[in-house]
Amino acid sequence: MLLKRSSGILLHPTSFPGRFGVGDLGESAYRFIDFLAESGQQVWQILPLGPTGYGNSPYLCYSAFAGNPLLINLEWLASEGLLSEEDFANLPDFSPERVDYDRAIALKMPLLQKACDNFRAGGSPERHEEFEAFRTTHAYWLQDYALFMTLKEAHNGASWQDWEPALRDRDRDTLKEWSDRLEDRVYFHEYVQSEFFRQWQTLKRYANDKGVQIFGDVPIYVAADSADVWSDPKIFVLNVKTGKPAMMAGVPPDYFSETGQLWGNPVYNWQYLERTHFKWWIQRVEGMLDYVDIIRIDHFRGLEAFWAVPGWAKVATKGQWVKAKGDAFFEALEAELGKLPIVAEDLGVITPEVDALREKYEIPGMKVLQFAFDSDSGNGFLPFNYFDRNCIVYTGTHDNDTTVGWFYARSHDQQQRVIDYLGCLCEDGIHWSLIRLALSCVANCAIIPLQDVLGFGNDARMNLPGTAQGNWSWRYRAEDLKPEWCDRLKYLTSIYGRAPY
Numbered sequence: 231m232l233l234k235r236s237s238g239i240l241l242h243p244t245s246f247p248g249r250f251g252v253g254d255l256g257e258s259a260y261r262f263i264d265f266l267a268e269s270g271q272q273v274w275q276i277l278p279l280g281p282t283g284y285g286n287s288p289y290l291c292y293s294a295f296a297g298n299p300l301l302i303n304l305e306w307l308a309s310e311g312l313l314s315e316e317d318f319a320n321l322p323d324f325s326p327e328r329v330d331y332d333r334a335i336a337l338k339m340p341l342l343q344k345a346c347d348n349f350r351a352g353g354s355p356e357r358h359e360e361f362e363a364f365r366t367t368h369a370y371w372l373q374d375y376a377l378f379m380t381l382k383e384a385h386n387g388a389s390w391q392d393w394e395p396a397l398r399d400r401d402r403d404t405l406k407e408w409s410d411r412l413e414d415r416v417y418f419h420e421y422v423q424s425e426f427f428r429q430w431q432t433l434k435r436y437a438n439d440k441g442v443q444i445f446g447d448v449p450i451y452v453a454a455d456s457a458d459v460w461s462d463p464k465i466f467v468l469n470v471k472t473g474k475p476a477m478m479a480g481v482p483p484d485y486f487s488e489t490g491q492l493w494g495n496p497v498y499n500w501q502y503l504e505r506t507h508f509k510w511w512i513q514r515v516e517g518m519l520d521y522v523d524i525i526r527i528d529h530f531r532g533l534e535a536f537w538a539v540p541g542w543a544k545v546a547t548k549g550q551w552v553k554a555k556g557d558a559f560f561e562a563l564e565a566e567l568g569k570l571p572i573v574a575e576d577l578g579v580i581t582p583e584v585d586a587l588r589e590k591y592e593i594p595g596m597k598v599l600q601f602a603f604d605s606d607s608g609n610g611f612l613p614f615n616y617f618d619r620n621c622i623v624y625t626g627t628h629d630n631d632t633t634v635g636w637f638y639a640r641s642h643d644q645q646q647r648v649i650d651y652l653g654c655l656c657e658d659g660i661h662w663s664l665i666r667l668a669l670s671c672v673a674n675c676a677i678i679p680l681q682d683v684l685g686f687g688n689d690a691r692m693n694l695p696g697t698a699q700g701n702w703s704w705r706y707r708a709e710d711l712k713p714e715w716c717d718r719l720k721y722l723t724s725i726y727g728r729a730p731y
Contacts, residue, residue, distance in 0.1 A: 238273025251334030256303035267440040270723040275445035297426035312345040374461035376419035446522030451495035466496040490546030530574035613671035623673035635688025
């Protein structure tokens with residue numbers, strides 16, 4: 231339960247300014263935290279931090295435990311002598327407003343390899359000791375992940391289900407042979423993860439020292455082509471001959487889609503998870519707490535019941551609801567780790583059983599203001615219907631248009647409905663009107679996407695669900711964080727009782 235009245239900003243680290251084509255954990259990250267602290271914000275919400283694959287979605291990662299190498303700050307490595315400014319000569323002319331993932335990967339990965347080689351040959355004894363400690367502490371996932379990524383590279387990016395059977399099925403002798411032969415590359419992937427962890431931990435300490443908590447995101451499912459599924463297939467419902475999902479995750483047909491959504495992730499073998507006392511899930515949550523202070527579980531309703539679609543199906547209509555073991559999982563989680571700061575993504579069609587599970591463990595849900603104005607006064611997203619303060623209110627999420635984009639895409643009558651509810655528009659625009667509404671309501675926490683603070687339109691949208699390309703690429707410029715936005719946010723945060731005490 232979130233007892234303290236607070237507010238914060240939603241921004242993924244890839245959106246930071248910087249000269250390497252993608253936001254990273256460098257100077258811009260620290261200046262953003264300064265902006266949060268100076269404007270009275272106590273929460274920084276991010277998207278999943280894992281290494282992304284096709285489409286660059288942070289919700290489809292190669293590991294549920296690893297960090298994204300693209301977020302590593304190269305300038306930090308240069309400050310330690312592992313790289314030099316000469317390595318940064320003739321950088322590509324990257325766009326300051328969009329992430330160019332392909333060119334950023336082509337630039338950063340060879341430089342990370344060079345830093346790794348220099349570290350291995352001449353890193354300080356203290357850093358080597360720190361690296362070895364990281365390898366030991368995180369061995370439960372790191373070894374499999376590093377080998378998985380090495381084998382994936384050796385197979386030109388092919389999915390593990392398409393590797394030769396001995397590798398696909400994890401024959402012990404075959405794994406050792408490949409691991410020994412490609413030892414340098416396995417070491418590289420372990421080093422990169424240790425560097426990500428070190429840089430992120432330093433940034434997190436800086437945020438916490440400034441009174442800012444980091445609010446992370448756990449996708450309920452993992453990608454079929456991931457180290458998690460390859461290394462522990464019993465956790466998932468797979469075809470035992472091919473390793474491909476026998477049952478896939480998704481959602482059924484609804485108002486937005488006549489055929490539903492077919493995500494392609496394998497669903498969990500909840501019976502096996504329960505027999506193992508939910509060890510994998512508990513490790514996942516415990517590992518996440520190394521990175522963040524608060525955890526949002528995406529698609530929370532899948533912990534009560536999930537839409538399971540046969541692996542051969544082409545559309546989600548072929549699925550059915552199957553009960554999960556969410557109650558037993560949360561009971562085991564609390565017994566192992568105690569009461570945790572968990573938030574439920576409970577958007578969409580939610581049943582009384584899902585609400586009961588969330589309420590039993592006092593887990594806050596989400597309210598999105600952009601969803602509040604298209605039905606009658608009984609709409610649960612309208613602030614006067616927030617009967618429980620134990621929730622988080624958003625102007626919009628990473629899956630929504632920006633507030634400016636959303637408002638001006640509405641018809642005149644639909645815009646007027648919003649204005650009638652608000653009473654009037656702020657002279658500074660609809661975005662500040664909805665920010666004021668969010669901050670003033672009874673919800674214990676209010677989260678505002680940075681795009682709304684800046685008043686940006688739909689060209690700053692982070693994700694358009696249902697589209698595979700062109701997402702996750704928005705970036706802001708350093709000069710966009712103007713003092714006037716900081717001052718206005720601080721003022722509103724203060725008058726509505728969300729400033730730090």
